[in-house]
Amino acid sequence: MMSVVNEKDLEYRFGDSGPKYLLRGPRMNFGIVVLKPGQDFPAHYHNIMEENFFIIEGELEIHIDNEIFHCKKGDLIHVEPKKVHYLVNRGNVDLKANFMLSPYQEKDKVDVDYKPSV
Template identity: 80%
Template sequence: MTVLNENEREYRFGDSGPKYLQRGPRMNVGVVVLRPGEDFTAHYHNIMEENFFVLEGELEIHIDNEIFHCKTGDYIHVEPKKVHYLINPGKTDFKAVFMLAPFQEKDKVEVDYRPYKK
């Protein structure tokens, strides 16, 4: 059994990006924050499905070149092998819980996809 507070973990990029609350043995669970205008590299997973539950803010998610506009309370399901790219188009932080299952140690494949130039 594990009980922890999200404040006990650090975001990958300091004050944003993903932070894992649990890695395996059957699934990964974490929290992701994107600042306004910030994005997360397009990628896919060969085995794992990825799910997001939006806690705060707005998200534009591209899944295999289809664009979805999400808001607080939305649930997003991404099947394995589907390329997905996330960007915060809003004026406030975006925050979501994410879940990946079934657990695979290395299952992320990054792809070159940037619909917006920075």
Template identity: 70%
Template sequence: MFKLNESDREYRFGDSGPKYLMRGPRANFGIVVLKPGQDFNNHYHNLMEENFFILEGEIEFTIDGKKVLCRKGDFIHVEPKEAHYLNNISDSIAKAAFCLAPYQEKDKVEAPLD
């Protein structure tokens, strides 16, 4: 068992991007913040599935070329090998919790956005 507060970790880009609260041994869990107009690169995972729960704002996901708008309270599941791109197309901050499992240390593959 362990406990931490979100403020104990830092976002990848200072005040935005992903923030991992746990990495392994069986799953990754974190928070991602996207500022208005900010995006997160298109990528996929070979073995890990990824789940997002929108906490604030709106995020437009592009999953294997299909656009899906998610708002506060929405949950979206991404299967392994499904390329996914996140984009905040709104004028306010977007925040989501994410979980990847089963944990694999190096499973992210960058993918061109079609």
């Protein structure tokens, strides 16, 4: 089966920000995430799925197992399964990135209590 989806036809989880899924399975998830300046996405990990982020606009600070990476437009971030990751936009413009998760699992997100030291 083939399909075409336009991102403008779908909603972000938090209205004007957060994740938006363009594809959920059957083999991978694909979407867009927007974080406004100062906004973060809570720490979590996946047991089975790997997650990749590709920065389209803005900058992202991502914490992966307590290591901090400062990423910019054009960067690809690869997160292995079981690696805790926390995203925050410390810049002054919106962050927009694609995210891809595979192999597809319906429920594979484990939230983690993580407070970054700033």
